[in-house]
Amino acid sequence: MRTLLTLTFFVLLGHIANCKALPIRSGRNIFNKLLVISFDGFRWDYDQDVDTPNLDKLVQEGVKAKYITPPMITMTSPSHFTTITGRWIEDHGVVHNIMFNTTTKEKIFHKETQNCSEWWDNGAMPLWITAQNQGLKTASFHYPGGGANYSGQAVNRALVESHTHPDSNETEWRENIDIVMGWFSQENFDFVTLYYGEPDKVGHRKGPETEDRKAVIMQIDRTIGYLIEAIRRHDLTHRLNVIITSDHGMTTVKKNPEVNEIKLSNYINLFKLVDFELLDYGGFGMITPKQGKEEEIYRSLLNAHPNLTVYRKQDIPESFHLAKNSRIQPIVVVGDLGFNINSRILIYVNRGDHGFHNGEMDMKTIFRAFGPDFKKNYLAEPFDSVNIYPLMCKLLGVTPAPNNGSLSFTQDMLTFHGWVSLMVVFYLAGGNASRSQMSFILVAAMVFCMFIM
Numbered sequence: 001m002r003t004l005l006t007l008t009f010f011v012l013l014g015h016i017a018n019c020k021a022l023p024i025r026s027g028r029n030i031f032n033k034l035l036v037i038s039f040d041g042f043r044w045d046y047d048q049d050v051d052t053p054n055l056d057k058l059v060q061e062g063v064k065a066k067y068i069t070p071p072m073i074t075m076t077s078p079s080h081f082t083t084i085t086g087r088w089i090e091d092h093g094v095v096h097n098i099m100f101n102t103t104t105k106e107k108i109f110h111k112e113t114q115n116c117s118e119w120w121d122n123g124a125m126p127l128w129i130t131a132q133n134q135g136l137k138t139a140s141f142h143y144p145g146g147g148a149n150y151s152g153q154a155v156n157r158a159l160v161e162s163h164t165h166p167d168s169n170e171t172e173w174r175e176n177i178d179i180v181m182g183w184f185s186q187e188n189f190d191f192v193t194l195y196y197g198e199p200d201k202v203g204h205r206k207g208p209e210t211e212d213r214k215a216v217i218m219q220i221d222r223t224i225g226y227l228i229e230a231i232r233r234h235d236l237t238h239r240l241n242v243i244i245t246s247d248h249g250m251t252t253v254k255k256n257p258e259v260n261e262i263k264l265s266n267y268i269n270l271f272k273l274v275d276f277e278l279l280d281y282g283g284f285g286m287i288t289p290k291q292g293k294e295e296e297i298y299r300s301l302l303n304a305h306p307n308l309t310v311y312r313k314q315d316i317p318e319s320f321h322l323a324k325n326s327r328i329q330p331i332v333v334v335g336d337l338g339f340n341i342n343s344r345i346l347i348y349v350n351r352g353d354h355g356f357h358n359g360e361m362d363m364k365t366i367f368r369a370f371g372p373d374f375k376k377n378y379l380a381e382p383f384d385s386v387n388i389y390p391l392m393c394k395l396l397g398v399t400p401a402p403n404n405g406s407l408s409f410t411q412d413m414l415t416f417h418g419w420v421s422l423m424v425v426f427y428l429a430g431g432n433a434s435r436s437q438m439s440f441i442l443v444a445a446m447v448f449c450m451f452i453m
């Protein structure tokens, strides 16, 4: 009974410490370091039809969520930015992979946007910056958004992918891990995000249900084996937590004659009615009508194709968490799973694609975690990727910026150890707490204990 009471008390202290502002860190090593790795386009079930000994080992040695749900728009930049900010897309404003200006009609593609702060910096603070402002040292290795400035602040160290970066060079993958391990062990970085462009690329080019995709998954698995070995080599096993995740899944594009493909020019005169569009980019598109043409476009598309859904901006379901943003155009189109939104011609470049509704299983993605603060052999229920953010903050001991995530979906993954470190911080912070604050906390703790007895 006494043990239980003490335990409860500590857990409660953890809760309280978590709610209050933490003191500025002064090089204290209470919190473990955190590495977040994103393998772009890693569908939730990609490890189930390939031999993946290292990922399997991690199931025993860490946490696995059955799958996680990316935000609706299941695209690389929007989804990665939700993970690093904990904000819905309507809040963080990175609403597409393509940066655009509906006035100038300018479109800038994914990789070229990485250094464009005006695209990323819309008020939502990514964790790198928030953590830096609380005394941590952070870095981004190719992670989307890492190359921008936020309110004038750059990430302590940011490598931005070059235009010609090879996506699947295994030697380079390993070198990147060695570089990041050096940052942690020799330069005392606290938080690093590492991004890989696969298996997205192979999923697009060859399709998700191919031997090529399976080969890339095996390469990723070997890389994870290399990572585990590198962590040991750098003596980081007991100091580094690792989260492995991704931004969206992948589905096979449906084509003629299997289906009647969606081609918007069959239903509307794009030249006459449309002022600006983002189409021909997977299962999601946006249209800015010419003056006074919104109703005509909407009516024409409403029942145009059984596998096409059209929304006026004001009718976008709240569950999408999209409509609030000024960058969302007046008309939004979403294809059923596998139905790409083509404008005028059918371009058969991609065998696989994403951008479809985030409720579709093929759009779900992975979540794995291991390290000193994570339980072993723990299978977590599915959750929304927006909830990764408060988990990262908790692991790092960072007071979160305003966000749309909740710790309640992930806190059971953590060992008691994680709570204890929070408690220590509470005591340190408590050194300056007023007597009435302390009394309040103690009374609250007692009430809490009575409540659960």
Ligand SMILES: *[C@@H]1O[C@H](CO)[C@@H](O)[C@H](O)[C@H]1NC(C)=O
Pocket: 101, 102, 103, 104
């Ligand atoms: C688009 O470009 C115009 C002209 O350069 C500029 O005035 C406007 O602010 C830009 N719009 C956005 C949303 O950046």
Ligand SMILES: *[C@@H]1O[C@H](CO)[C@@H](O)[C@H](O)[C@H]1NC(C)=O
Pocket: 115, 116, 117, 147, 148, 149, 152, 153, 154
């Ligand atoms: C970020 O700010 C720094 C310092 O003001 C500047 O040198 C750098 O060019 C900026 N980078 C971007 C991507 O805007």
Ligand SMILES: *[C@@H]1O[C@H](CO)[C@@H](O)[C@H](O)[C@H]1NC(C)=O
Pocket: 111, 112, 114, 115, 147, 160, 161, 162, 163
């Ligand atoms: C982004 O900026 C960095 C530093 O200024 C530069 O080294 C890199 O080549 C740029 N990347 C792109 C994609 O423009």
Ligand SMILES: *[C@@H]1O[C@H](CO)[C@@H](O)[C@H](O)[C@H]1NC(C)=O
Pocket: 166, 169, 170, 171, 172, 175
């Ligand atoms: C792969 O990367 C390594 C290390 O960066 C480099 O030496 C090698 O030439 C690359 N291989 C290919 C095929 O590009």
Ligand SMILES: *[C@@H]1O[C@H](CO)[C@@H](O)[C@H](O)[C@H]1NC(C)=O
Pocket: 306, 307, 336, 337, 338
């Ligand atoms: C496409 O629409 C047809 C007719 O409504 C429906 O039966 C089918 O399930 C749809 N396909 C997908 C992938 O949702």
Ligand SMILES: *[C@@H]1O[C@H](CO)[C@@H](O)[C@H](O)[C@H]1NC(C)=O
Pocket: 087, 088, 091, 321, 402, 403, 404
């Ligand atoms: C998301 O979080 C922001 C910042 O706290 C808040 O302004 C916004 O209303 C939240 N969105 C939802 C849907 O709760």
Ligand SMILES: *[C@@H]1O[C@H](CO)[C@@H](O)[C@H](O)[C@H]1NC(C)=O
Pocket: 023, 428, 429, 431, 432
């Ligand atoms: C407590 O307050 C003192 C003086 O105001 C300050 O120097 C010290 O850093 C504070 N300690 C903590 C843990 O916040």
Ligand SMILES: [Zn+2]
Pocket: 040, 041, 075, 076, 077, 200, 247, 248
């Ligand atoms: Zn992606």
